[in-house]
Amino acid sequence: MTTKGIEGLLIETHNWGKSVAFWKSLGYEVEFETDHHSGRLRHPAGGPWLFIAERPPDHVLQVVPGLSVETAATFEPPTSGKVKQPFTEEHWGALQMLLVDPDGRDVSIEAPLNKKP
Secondary structure, three states, rough: OOOOOOOOOOOOOOOHHHHHHHHHOOOOEEEEEEEOOOOEEOOOOOOOEEEEEEEOOOOOEEEEEEEOOOOHHHHOOOOOEEEEEEEEEOOEEOOOEEEOOOOEEEEEEEEEEEOOO
């Protein structure tokens, strides 16, 4: 089974406020904010959401594409990458698998909780 495409992007930052101001100036709106300097933004015209998350100054920042699948049970990871983390229940109410692409970048695959493998 293939994915449903990119649903969103995790964008790590060293400064939540400056990063959100940047994206808001490009037309994005804060959909929700957590109490630990992170939150999701959406553009009114559509497209993938952005999840901005502040990280410590010594953390190497990443941008991680988030793709989704109908069910974890039928998803087969591509053989051209590797599984970094099998489907795991996460605190935001989804199953998440982390893949590593051939160049070493993380890719997140999410599936609904009610359709466990």
